[in-house]
Amino acid sequence: MKIETISNSEEDTINFGKKLGFLLKPGDLILLYGDLGSGKTTFVKGLAESLEVNQDFYITSPSFSLINVYEGKYTIYHVDLYRLDTLEVEDLGLWEYLNEGIVIIEWADRLKTPLKDDYIEIFFEFLDYSKRKITFVGYGEWQELLKGLDWDEESH
Ligand SMILES: Nc1ncnc2c1ncn2[C@@H]1O[C@H](COP(=O)(O)OP(=O)(O)OP(=O)(O)O)[C@@H](O)[C@H]1O
Secondary structure, three states: OEEEEEEOOHHHHHHHHHHHHOOOOOOOEEEEEEOOOOOHHHHHHHHHHHOOOOOOOOOOOOOOOOEEEEEOOOEEEEEEOOOOOHHHHHHOOHHHHHHHOEEEEEOHHHOOOOOOOOEEEEEEEEOOOOOEEEEEEEEOOHHHHHHOOOOOOOOO
């Protein structure tokens, strides 16, 4: 199950993040893929907004911190595995985070085994200065859940 959509602006990407955020609950797993500047952090900003993370809280890429934690309606763990090898990733115990909150992982190809059967992959591609192609792929229960969202409609 694959949904392809085009974001024409930073605001569009934030709105896509918001739409998905409204569906999320603790235990949900999201894997993000895309080059630097393709919009991953922008998307997470929208997601955090719909999960009631305080707007003053600065959402950043976890490239240096490894894991950013945001507190809102639920706890969000925003993880970047870029600098780790597969053994180090196993040591992180990401399972435990899934027991406590929503887990968003960048560079998830470093995972040796998928953490669970139900998850969402989101691919960000740079088309031009303000345009991005965003592809959502749902696994397990997310195959149906993602279909229920209208990705083309403006969100307010
Ligand atoms: N349609 C769009 N969607 C998202 N961001 C856009 C869009 N158009 C322009 N931008 C700009 O592109 C940049 C996206 O940066 P962002 O930090 O979200 O990328 P990233 O994929 O998280 O990169 P990194 O891996 O470096 O953290 C921002 O400066 C944003 O303003």
